[in-house]
Amino acid sequence: MIDKIKSEWKDCVSKALEKYIGSDDFPEPGMGVPPKPEMGDIAFPMFAYAKIKGMNPVKIANEVCELISSSVHPAGTLSTAGAYLNVKIDSSSLFSELANTIIGQGDSYGKNSSLEGKKVMLEFSCPNTNKPLHLGHMRNDSLGESVAAILKANGADVMKVNLINNRGVHICKSMLAYKEFANGETPESTGEKGDHFVGRYYVRFANWSKEVEARIKELEDKGCKEEAEKLKADSPDAKAQRMLKAWEDGDDEVLALWRMMNKWTLDGLEQSYKDMGISFDRYYYESDTYKFGKSEVLKGLEQGVFFREKDGSVQIDLADIGLDKKVLLRKDGTTIYITQDLGTAIRRHEDWPFDSMIYVVASEQAYHFKVLFHILKKLGYGWAEGLHHLSYGMVNLPEGKMKSREGTVVDADDLLAELSSLAKEEIISKGREALVGDVEECSRKIALAALNYYLLQVSPSRDMIFDPKKSISFSGNTGPYLEYMGARISSILKKACEEGLSITSDVDGRLLSNEDEEHLILLLSSYPALVKQAAEGYDPSVITSFLYDVAKTFSHYYHDNQILKADTPDLVSARLCLCRVVLQVLKNGFALVGIPFLESM
C-alpha cells in the first residue's frame, strides 16, 4: 500500500521534471526519507538536475514543487527544504485500509509469494557427537531458524537439515576414554544429560593424552628411549587411530560402543534443540554419506575432472580459480571432510531437488565452501549455481576467544538456564507469578527472546562479543523489551474487553493524527517490504531493527497518550484498533526472529 503511494509520487515527480526540464533525458528522481518525521515521509533531492538546468537546486525544488502543487497529484502534502522536495503522506487516511488488511490477514500479514514454488534447503547447526552445544552453535542455530522462517514467509518451500558429524578420529577419543575410565557408568546411572556425559569423556581423553605425552617427554629426557617409544606406540592418540581403523573395518565391539554413545549425545542435543525452539525436517549423518562421497570422487576421476597423484591420492587442480591443488581422497583411499560434503550435497539434491541450498556455517570455512561449490560445478551439476554459504563471524567473550582447553567455552544449556533464572528472579521480584501462570515456562521464553534477539541483531558477517553476564540485560534494546511491549498491549486489549469495548477495524482513522500515530501507521505498512528485504539478504537484522523501531515508537506514544481514557469514544476505538494492529505486526515479526510472544510477563 505504502509502496504504491511512493511509486505514484515518484511518477508524479518524474513527470513534473520532464515538463520542467523540457526533455526526458534526465536521471530518475532518487527517493529517500527526510531526517525528521515532521519534514515529511518521502524526500526527492534535486541536486542532480542543477547541472542539467545550470540552476540552483533550491530554486528547482521550489519551482517543481509549485508545478506539481498547481496540478493534479497523488494524496499528500508537498513542501521544500533546501534542495529537497518533501512529501508528507496523509497516513491517517491510510489507516482504515491498513487495519482491515492487517486484521484480515492476521498472522499472514507481511507474508508474500516472491519465492513461491522455490525449494530451498537450509543446513545449519551441524554439531559433532562429542560434546554439547556451545554459544557458537547458538548463533548458528538462531540464524538458521530465523532465515528459515523468513524464507517461508516469502513463500519458499524450506527444508531445514542438520548434518551430524558422527565419525572420525575425534569421535574415537571420547569412546576410548569411556572404555578406559567409565566402569560402566551411563547417563542414566549418573543422571547426566547425554551430551554432557559424552563431552566429559572427550575432555577426559584430552587430559589423559596430555598426561601420557608428559610422561613420554620425561622418559625421553631421562634417556629411556626404548620405554618412551613403547609408551608412544600405546599412547591414547595411537589407540584412537587404531580404533578408527577397527571401526571402519566394521569391528562389532567398536560399532556397538559407537551406537550407544552416539545415541546418548543425540538424545542430549535433541533436548537442547527443544529447549531452544529449534527443529529440523531431516537429519543427515556423515557416517551415511562419506562412502557415497568417495564413489562420486572416483566417478569424477574417470571423467577427468580430477587426477591421481603419483602417491595414489586423488586431487583437483584449482588453478582456474586462483587456488592450489586440493586433495579429495587420501593415498590410502580414505575420505576427508570435503569428500563427505560432496557426497552429502549430491545425495541431498537427489533426495529433494532444491533450487537453492544455503549452508549456515562460520566464516572460517569460506575457503572450504568456495572449493566445494567449484568442484560441484566442475562435476557438471547445474544446481550447484544455487549453493550459498551464509557465513557468520565468531562469538567472542569479553576476555577474548572461547577456548575449550582453557574451559572458557560457554555451554548452551548452562547459558539458557542462567538467563532463565535471571528472568525468573525478575518475575518474582515484581510479584508477577500469579499473572504469568507457569513461571518456568515464562522465564524460558524471556531467556529465548533475550538470546535470539541479541544474536540476530548483529550483522551476520561480523564477529561479535557476547558477555553472558552483562550483555543480556532485560532493559533497553533487547528481546525482553519487545516482549514487554507485546505484553503491555495485550494487557490494554484485555482490559478493553473487560470493559465491554469491542475492537474493530471500523474506526475513523483520521482521528489518529498525532506524530507517533502517523509514524506507527507508516511503519506497519512498510513491514511487508521488509520481510522481502530480509529474505533477499538472508538477514534477520532487518526484522529485529524494525521491531525495535515499532516498540520504541509505541512506547513513546503509549507514555504520552491515553488509550482507554482518550477524550471521545471514537478516539478510544481508533486507538484500540491501532493497538491491535501494532500487536499483530509485532507478533508476526517475533515469529521470524525467534522471540516468543507472551501475553503477560
Place this chain on the structure above:
RNA sequence: GAGACCAUAGCUCAGCUGGAUAGAGCAUCAGUUUGCGGAACUGAGGGUCGGAGGUUCGAAUCCUCUUGGUCUCGCCA
C-alpha cells in the same frame, strides 16, 4: 607470502544499492507515576565514522593505497 572478513561514542552495536545536523542501547548525570504494566518514558554530556588520497554538487557508505585486528590457505572437521 596469498586471499577473505572486520575497524563508527567509554562499552556493545545500527546506519553502507552515495543525500539534509552520523543513530540506538548500556554505563554516567539530571528528570518523569492522582494514567491503561516503571522490564517504561524524557533530557544532558560523550564522535576528526582507523589513516591518506580519489570520484562526486554531495562520501561513514563507492574506488585506490595504507595501518591494525580476526580467520583461512591440512591427506583435521
